[in-house]
Every structure is written in C-alpha cells, then in structure tokens.
Amino acid sequence: MGDISAERRRILESPPPELVAQAAENPGGSVAVIDPEFIGDPNGYVPGEAVQGVWVVGEDGKLTGEFVENPNYGPPKDDFAKLTDSQHWLGWLAERPDVAVRDSIARILDGQVPGAVLEWIKVLDDPRYFTGGRRDPEDPQRVTVTRAGIALRFALSVTSPGHAREVLQGVFTWAAVSLDQPRGRKDRVWLDLRVDLDWAETQLRERIYLVGQDPAPGSN
Template identity: 80%
Template sequence: MGDISAERRRILQSPPPELVAEAAANPGGSVAVIDPAFIGDPNGYVPGEAVQGVWVVGEDGKLTGEFVENPNYGPPKDDFAKLTGSGHWLGWLADQPAAAVRDSIAGILDEQVAGAVVEWIKILDDPRYLTGGRPHPADPDRMTVTRAGLAVSFALSVTSPGHPRETLQGVFTRVAVGLDQPGHRKDRVWLDLRADLDWAETELRERIYRVGHTPGPGTS
C-alpha cells in the first residue's frame, strides 16, 4: 500500500499530460485509473473491477488531490445476474443457465482458436427471449412449449496460445426446437461479435424457425 501511495503522490506532484487533459475535460467529475493488467484494448470495454479508483476533479477542471479507491478492484469475475435474475423460465436451457451459456461461448471460441480460454464473461443488458408452443391437448389454458430461444449481449476476456488478451463484445444466441419431443430436440448457437442486441432480437425471430433446417453452430 505504501508503494501505491508514493506513486499517487508522485502523480500529483507531476501529473502526466494525459491526466491533466482528462481532468480538464471533466470539470466537477472524476478520472478513472485503469489497471492495464486486467484489460485487452484500453479503448474498448473496461470491466468495473479493472478500475483501481478515480481522481476527483474540481469545478475548475484541475485535480483536487483526492483519490477514491474502488472497493471492487481486482481480477474481473463472471456476471450473469441479468440472465439468472430475470425470472424468465430457463428450464429449457439447463439446470444451470449461466454455466450453459458460458460453456457454449467458450466452446465456440475454442473452435475458432484452439486453446482459447475465457477469463470472464459479463451479461450487459436484459436478455431477449422468444418462446413458441401450442395449446395443451388436455387443458387449453396451458401451453406446451415446442421451441425457445434467447439472445444475450456480452463482454468477455479471452486468451489463447501465442495471442494477447482480447476483450470481445457481441451477442450470443441460442435456440432449441423439439422441446415437446424427447429424443428429437435440436439446438443451435450463434456468436455475433460487435452485434447490437436489437438486431439480434430481430434475427432471433427468424432463427427460431430455421433450426432443424441448417447445420451446426454459427459464428460471425
């Protein structure tokens, strides 16, 4: 901790030009200090845990000397709360929906680059869902689910042999059909990098009816 404090004192005594510029651009705000050890592209997605803290900026656009530490600073962790806490029925997905999504994404990346290891995944927005079915033969007020799908926007960090760490963003989509026919179920997954969730939701409406007619998992 002493070394960190000494470093901050040094920065205050002689602020680097980029810090001065950031402060001037954020009067009355703050400037975040990001640990490069936890990120890939510093201009891309930055997980909250990678932020060591913030320098407080005065109304005059100058550093006040106050540094507020981030209590959550440390190695980034998975965050699937927006998926698992949605209250939406995910029984078609798996007993552990977060693990199922993580394993699917990790599997796709490993197919693309052998030895790829996902360090963390964060679900960024509320997932989009689509469920189809037909009236239950014995009870018209009930529905027999025949197909289901979801699209989730994500950010993740991945490493692979001979490659630097990468931070990727996009949308993961999974569709399953034949849920009412044990032994005839078909699943398909897509990983659309840099895709927009609204676009993926539109695609989901078409993809949920294409499964069973096109082969294998897809990526783009």
C-alpha cells in the first residue's frame, strides 16, 4: 500500500478537490479515507476495517491537518456477534451457528458462480426468528419444538474467477422442520439480495411451511 505517511503529506500539501469539497460539507466533523482494495462499489457497504482513518475538519469546513488512524484498519473479518450473542435458542441450527451459516452461504455462492470465495461476512442486525412446536397434552407447560427458522441481514465480500470483488447485502434465511424427528428432519435456505429484514421475516413465516416440498428456483 506504499508509504501512507508520505501520501498524507502530499494530500495536505495539495488536497484533491473531492477532499476539499467533502470537508466543506462537514464543518466540525471529519472525512473518512477508505482503502479501495477492501470494498466493491464505493457507494455501497463499507466495512469498518476498510477505513484507514479520518481527516479532522475545522469549524470553518477546512482540513486541520490532523489525521486520526483507525486501529482496526486492515483486511475485514467475519462478524457474527449479533447472532452468537443472541439469547435466542439456536440448538436446532448447530453447535456453532456462525460456522453453519457461513458454510451454507459459501455453498450457495459457489453454486451460483463456481469457484466463488466468501472472503468475509458481517451480520448487520439482530436476526428475526420463528419457532413452532406442540404442547404435551399431559403437561401443557412442556413444548416440543417441531420447526424453527432464522432470517439475518448481512453484508459480505465475494470473489470469483474472472470477476472483481463484490460486496453484497441481503438476507439469509434458514428454516427447518420435523425437528422432533431427527431422521425426518428437512432444511431449506434462501439468499435474497437487496431486501430488508421486515420483508424477510414475513417471508420466513410463509416459507417455513414450504420446507419439504420441491425447492423453487433460486433456493436451496
């Protein structure tokens, strides 16, 4: 990436017009410096690690010359905290829900574009859940879970042979039925791009009843 400090000196000596314009639009704030190596569309999702740091802007809308480095700058990493820190029961999913979700998404991407590599994925919001079951007729307080599902909004980076890096956003949905019958259990997953979590939650409540039927195009 070259001598970053020397590059900053050059920028201060002769600030590019776009930096000057951004500073003017953010008096008293800051302007982020993003490493293009770690992103896809510059107008799309930018992982925190891709930000090298920020130029501090004075109240007059001009650069002060101060640059604050981002201590987390570097290759983006997976972030499943909003999934793994959840108090919701995920025993139906896997012993390691994060690994199960990542592996499933990686398979979907590779299935769509052979050779695709999932570089990193971040869960952006608290997931939405669906859990269904039946009550024990002899003990109404006891419920046996028979079906469950999860929808989580993500951002991810994928590379594939002959294609530039893409940073995608969407919702991954996983539904499973017959959880009370291990040998009869059936699972199905969906990867929907450019959709919101409210839409996906509504779809989850419908899709969970499709599990076990012939999959539709675009699902797995």
